[in-house]
Amino acid sequence: MDATRITAPANSTPPKSAALSPGSQRRARARRRNTLIPFLLPALSIFTGLVLVPIGLGLYTSLFKWNGFGGLPTNFVGLDNFVRLFGDEIFLGDLRRGLVLVLLSLVVQLPVALGLALLLNQPLRFRGIYRLIFFAPYVLSEVITGVLFTMVLSPTGGLVNQIFDVFGIAGQTWLSDPSRVLVTMFFVVSWKYFGFHMILYLAGRQDIPPELTEAAMMDGASTWQIFRNITLPLLGPTIRISVFLSTIGAIQLFDMVWVLTGGGPIHASETMAVTLFQYGFRRYEVGYASAISVTMFMISLVFALLYQRFVLRRDTEGAVTRTGDIR
Amino acid sequence: MLAAAAAALLPACRKDDAASGSKTINWWHIQNTDPMLSVWAGLAKQFEAAHPGVKVNITPLENEAFKAKLTTVTQAGNPPDVFHSWGGGVLEQQVAAGLVKELSGASASFLESVSPNGVKLYQLGGKQYGTPYELGMVGFWYNKELFAKAGVKSTPATWGELLGVVRQLKAAGIVPIALAGGDKWPAHFYWSYLAIRQGGVAGMAEAAKTGGFDAPAFVTAGAKFAELVALEPFQPGFLGTKYMANDGQSALMGNGQAAMELMGQWAPSIEAAYSTDKKGVGDKLGFFPFPALEGGQGSPTEVLGGANGFAIGKNAPPEAFEFVKFLLAPESQRKVAPAGVLPVVQGAEDALVDPNLKLVHDALKSATGFQLYLDQAYPPAIGQQVNDSVAELVAKSASPEAVAQAIAKTAKNQ
Numbered sequence: 001m002d003a004t005r006i007t008a009p010a011n012s013t014p015p016k017s018a019a020l021s022p023g024s025q026r027r028a029r030a031r032r033r034n035t036l037i038p039f040l041l042p043a044l045s046i047f048t049g050l051v052l053v054p055i056g057l058g059l060y061t062s063l064f065k066w067n068g069f070g071g072l073p074t075n076f077v078g079l080d081n082f083v084r085l086f087g088d089e090i091f092l093g094d095l096r097r098g099l100v101l102v103l104l105s106l107v108v109q110l111p112v113a114l115g116l117a118l119l120l121n122q123p124l125r126f127r128g129i130y131r132l133i134f135f136a137p138y139v140l141s142e143v144i145t146g147v148l149f150t151m152v153l154s155p156t157g158g159l160v161n162q163i164f165d166v167f168g169i170a171g172q173t174w175l176s177d178p179s180r181v182l183v184t185m186f187f188v189v190s191w192k193y194f195g196f197h198m199i200l201y202l203a204g205r206q207d208i209p210p211e212l213t214e215a216a217m218m219d220g221a222s223t224w225q226i227f228r229n230i231t232l233p234l235l236g237p238t239i240r241i242s243v244f245l246s247t248i249g250a251i252q253l254f255d256m257v258w259v260l261t262g263g264g265p266i267h268a269s270e271t272m273a274v275t276l277f278q279y280g281f282r283r284y285e286v287g288y289a290s291a292i293s294v295t296m297f298m299i300s301l302v303f304a305l306l307y308q309r310f311v312l313r314r315d316t317e318g319a320v321t322r323t324g325d326i327r
Numbered sequence: 328m329l330a331a332a333a334a335a336l337l338p339a340c341r342k343d344d345a346a347s348g349s350k351t352i353n354w355w356h357i358q359n360t361d362p363m364l365s366v367w368a369g370l371a372k373q374f375e376a377a378h379p380g381v382k383v384n385i386t387p388l389e390n391e392a393f394k395a396k397l398t399t400v401t402q403a404g405n406p407p408d409v410f411h412s413w414g415g416g417v418l419e420q421q422v423a424a425g426l427v428k429e430l431s432g433a434s435a436s437f438l439e440s441v442s443p444n445g446v447k448l449y450q451l452g453g454k455q456y457g458t459p460y461e462l463g464m465v466g467f468w469y470n471k472e473l474f475a476k477a478g479v480k481s482t483p484a485t486w487g488e489l490l491g492v493v494r495q496l497k498a499a500g501i502v503p504i505a506l507a508g509g510d511k512w513p514a515h516f517y518w519s520y521l522a523i524r525q526g527g528v529a530g531m532a533e534a535a536k537t538g539g540f541d542a543p544a545f546v547t548a549g550a551k552f553a554e555l556v557a558l559e560p561f562q563p564g565f566l567g568t569k570y571m572a573n574d575g576q577s578a579l580m581g582n583g584q585a586a587m588e589l590m591g592q593w594a595p596s597i598e599a600a601y602s603t604d605k606k607g608v609g610d611k612l613g614f615f616p617f618p619a620l621e622g623g624q625g626s627p628t629e630v631l632g633g634a635n636g637f638a639i640g641k642n643a644p645p646e647a648f649e650f651v652k653f654l655l656a657p658e659s660q661r662k663v664a665p666a667g668v669l670p671v672v673q674g675a676e677d678a679l680v681d682p683n684l685k686l687v688h689d690a691l692k693s694a695t696g697f698q699l700y701l702d703q704a705y706p707p708a709i710g711q712q713v714n715d716s717v718a719e720l721v722a723k724s725a726s727p728e729a730v731a732q733a734i735a736k737t738a739k740n741q
Contacts, residue, residue: 067420067706068398068402069401069402069420069421069423069424069426071404150572151573151574154564154574155562155563155564155567155568155574156562156563156564156574156579156584157574158574171563173563173564173566173567174564174567175509175564175567176508176509176564176565176566176567176568177564177566178566178722178724181567261509261567262509262510264508264509264511264566264567264718265508265509265566265567265718265722266566266718266719266722266724267715278711281394281395281398281399282394282707282711283707283708283711283712284398284420284706284707284708285708286402
């Protein structure tokens with residue numbers, strides 16, 4: 001209780017006590033503020049300097065036509081950049097592709113990770129080794145993964161095409177076919193991240209007390225019934241967090257795309273972050289790029305808030321949402 | 328708050344440096360592979376030895392990394408003292424922001440012996456903002472052995488003949504052209520050259536002024552390029568191929584897996600660097616200029632090319648001017664020529680040893696018109712739009728008219 005109170009926001013209601021006079025209540029509140037400020041100040045100033053100020057600057061420059069050179073922008077254009085943005089084929093395509101990536105990871109990547117986690121929770125020979133192997137790709141950086149897969153997927157002598165060759169299938173172009181590149185890229189992203197989600201699920205699964213499953217088995221529940229009615233609901237908090245991380249990751253995807261395809265061919269694998277980089281650092285249209293970054297920020301923010309409010313509410317109840325009300 | 332405080336501190340530090348007499352020249356160049364990496368390092372040492380107390384701090388960067396890193400430091404208003412520059416539109420933006428020092432008076436005297444076609448690329452509003460150390464051009468590099476194997480008797484002199492050669496090579500089961508579609512700029516060479524052949528260098532200058540890239544000459548250029556694309560002359564998966572990679576355009580040429588590429592004077596050295604045996608195809612490599620276009624107004628002696636050079640940053644010490652002058656001295660230029668750099672200073676040509684590079688140098692000398700690479704000549708937004716739109720033409724997802732209109736739209740929006 002005490003710990004919660006110290007970290008609670010300054011505007012939270014202090015504990016009500018009939019024994020304290022209004023004056024001593026005020027003094028107690030002032031004392032608490034005097035303790036809080038020095039502790040909060042370092043974190044707050046870093047947060048302001050590195051997060052709030054850049055967000056404000058981004059918002060400001062997104063209202064200008066500006067190439068980013070020298071001093072502050074002067075050519076004020078109002079909301080023109082945003083108007084242009086929502087008529088921009090490439091940006092609208094980014095939104096579409098982002099949605100495809102999110103849906104694919106929800107429908108393919110996470111179920112596969114869940115299945116593997118449940119499998120590797122069974123008593124199995126070399127279980128530790130399997131876990132290690134499946135988790136290993138996550139340790140690689142995105143850039144290294146990207147470089148690795150440009151070689152694996154190379155149309156001239158890449159590993160995948162050589163394996164195809166053994167089975168007599170003609171070599172395919174994986175990263176240079178506009179209709180195929182996005183799905184190919186999704187598989188590379190999944191290859192890197194499924195191990196991470198698997199470990200999350202594995203940890204969540206191990207938190208489920210074995211008594212529950214045993215009791216269900218006693219009552220004659222089938223494996224599917226146990227999974228459906230015990231494992232899945234109790235994994236709920238983990239799954240909700242994993243969906244959240246996966247979605248935010250898809251919105252911000254950059255490194256891997258940049259190394260694998262640079263967003264091409266003909267923008268078929270471009271994401272919002274890649275478009276942002278192209279305009280900001282290739283075309284030097286910093287004002288327009290700022291508008292993209294502001295939009296990207298808004299999308300992430302709105303998604304995060306809605307998700308917190310409607311999906312994560314049960315999981316965070318009492319930890320974040322209600323701290324102020326604890327008495 | 329913190330960022331603002333840091334920004335306020337940084338320039339202050341620099342001034343203290345200058346006041347205490349420390350003379351460091353920060354030099355960013357893009358020759359991050361040998362032989363040039365060592366040649367530049369050697370020249371910097373030589374300069375340090377001749378100027379006691381001066382230190383040259385070299386940062387060699389890969390081409391794309393250089394562009395990204397330079398953008399951040401120039402946008403922060405803190406450019407390196409001496410840095411690589413291709414002249415043209417990017418330099419113009421840097422000059423407009425007051426980031427580059429002018430070469431004038433005594434510090435510009437050496438420019439008299441430098442090739443005027445190259446010097447012009449660094450001139451803005453009658454002032455000189457940098458100097459080239461190399462002037463080069465784009466042309467076709469071809470594999471003589473593969474041409475002979477397909478029964479091609481002579482190099483093509485017209486666009487029609489080139490299409491014929493492509494058909495002949497394809498019939499012989501050879502990949503006619505290596506193209507790095509993933510990098511975009513190698514494809515823009517075709518479109519630009521065809522536009523030059525159709526409308527002449529004068530037509531390009533006119534379009535640059537008015538943004539009229541939807542003029543008939545540009546549509547024709549796109550249509551002619553589409554004729555080539557329709558023959559499917561490129562290697563499998565060319566839309567994702569990079570220029571510098573072990574399965575890239577340069578590697579395909581260096582390993583003898585493709586018959587030709589349209590590329591600048593640096594092609595032979597990059598082909599060798601990315602080939603499996605690190606040697607390239609050696610003597611089998613030949614060069615021919617971009618063919619003439621039937622019915623075009625441009626002369627076949629007009630060339631598309633560009634310079635590599637240096638600009639001097641706004642915080643540079645006076646020694647930086649000395650250093651650039653030293654790099655452009657005939658003795659220094661004679662040292663870079665054997666490493667595959669086409670010298671710009673009179674009296675250094677004879678240090679060129681490679682017969683193909685001599686061909687390029689001669690073609691440049693007799694050129695009647697010179698057009699800088701479009702992605703350098705124009706402001707970056709237009710240059711990138713050219714690259715993007717031409718990439719769509721190569722992928723057959725846009726018509727020649729749509730390409731011309733997209734570029735014109737971006738150009739008029741600037």
